[in-house]
Amino acid sequence: MSATSGSGLVYDKRFLAHDTGVEDKVNMREGSFQVSPEVHPSAFTIIRRTKEFLDGAELTARMIPIPARAASEDELLMCHTREYIVGIRELSYQGVTGPLTASWGEIDEDTVLSPGSFDAAVYAAGGAMNAVQAVLDGTVRNAYALLRPPGHHATHNQALGFCLFNNVALVAQYARRVLGLERIMIVDWDVHHGNGTQDAFYADPGILFVSLHQHDWFPPSGGNLDQVGIDAGRGYTVNIPLPPGTGDVGYLAAFEQIIVPIGTLYRPQLVLVSAGQDASWLDPLAQMMMTMDGYRNLTRCLLEFSENICAGRLLMCHEGGYSAPYVPYCTAAIVEALVGVDLGIVDLYATSNELLRCQTIFSQETQQALLTARKWHQHWWKI
Incomplete structure (x- = not known):
């Protein structure tokens, strides 16, 4: 496999050491009781299953392995x-979880820390940095970083929404400060708004941050249209809030009508993706109705865009996705597109009427949301 055509893959078993445990306690207004345990929504088994899926489909064998490494403290200080x-390191080793507020920052009630969490998080960040290095030096054409824990909700001093360190923001800073890039585009298609990434670059025209997400979902008040950046960064934050039930057609329309036209005007030297597969129709934490074919088409769209604009420099960093059965299917479809193959993986519920509906729906509500977003962003971009 030649470097110019190869796709890279980052994965490390250390990522699985971030153990979010189980949920088995029911709280009452007075007291509580136990029920049979279920794994936390952000379970390590989802990432493990996804890697096994890539292995079984022989996708891993078609990719160039990129080793993970521990990000240094100086590198983490970029965000x-x-x-x-220090606080996250100490609490991780103790196995302390949120909610917690300290002089150094916060951990929200949904974010769980285990003794292996800190090491997993620094290896995820370092692995993503190794991936962007490989993309930019030509070792690989593009890459998928199958990371854990996710990162896009983490701010400079807050662990939020299952996230500890902001992987994609750290990669963007690394690409600028260490590798010398000046313009980077981050596309966040996770169903939840990437508030931490937005915060990191809100006044920064060197990063074009684009987020499409379920409207008014998580975090509260995150990702509204009027959040466009401040000062020199005004206009370089592009939020596209979408209604529940948007589906494959609506997501692709958002790319074709808004994201690609803005990106073409911006002309980034690198495209980064916060790839959360939690907009799928089987995800328990959202209602957006995407399918594996939808994710495949979004990836193909970004591949074509990056080929035209920045010599194919594209790195995808895994974020959310909470359907243990379906995240592997969606991720495999993305990786198939990156590698340039279609291995004939049959969708999990290939004959269901619901799947067909997800693939074809394009509601009036979605069309209006896209029209509103496009008109709004025309204040800053001639699209």
């Missing part, structure tokens, strides 16, 4: 405070 890093 996080030293006090926050």
Whole structure:
């Protein structure tokens, strides 16, 4: 496999050491009781299953392995405070979880820390940095980083929404400060708004941050149209809130009508993707109705865009996705597109009427949301 055509893959068993445990306690207004345990929504088994799926489909064998490494403290400081890093390290080793507020920052009630969480998080960040290095030096054409824990909700001093360190923001800073890039585009298709990434670059025209997400979902008040950046960064934050039930057609329309035209005007030197597969129709934490074919088509769209604009430099960093049965299917479809193959993987519920509906729906509500977003962003971009 030649470097110019090869796709890279980042994965490390250390990622699985971030153990979010089980949920088995029911709280009452007075007291509580136990029920049979179910795994936490952000379970390590989802990433493990996804890697097994890539292996079984022989996709891993078609990719160039990119080793993970521990990000240094100086590298983490590109997006996080030293006090926050120390606090997360100490609490992880103790196995303390949120909610917690300290002088150095916060951990929200949904974010679980285990003794292996800190090491998993620094290896995820370092692995993503190794991936962008490989993309930019030509070792690989593009890459998928199958990371855990996710990162796009993490701010400089807050662990939020299952996220500890902001992988994609750290990669963007690494690509600029270490590798010398000046313009980077981040596309966040996770169903939840990438508030931490937005915060990191809100006044920064060197990063074009684009997020499409379920409207008014998580975090509260995150990703509204009027959040466009400040000062020199005004217009370089592009939020596209979408209604429940948007589906494959609506997501692709958002790319074709808004994201690609804006990106073409911006002309980034690198495209990064916060790839959360939690907009799928089987995800328990959202209602957006995407399918594996939808993710395949979004990836093909970004591949064509990056080929035209930045010599194919594209790195996808895994974020959310909470359907243990379906995340592997969606991720495999993305990787198939990156590698340039179609191995004939049959969708999990290939004959269901619901799947066909997800693939074909394009509601009036979605069309209006896209029209509204496009008109709004025309204040800053001639699209």
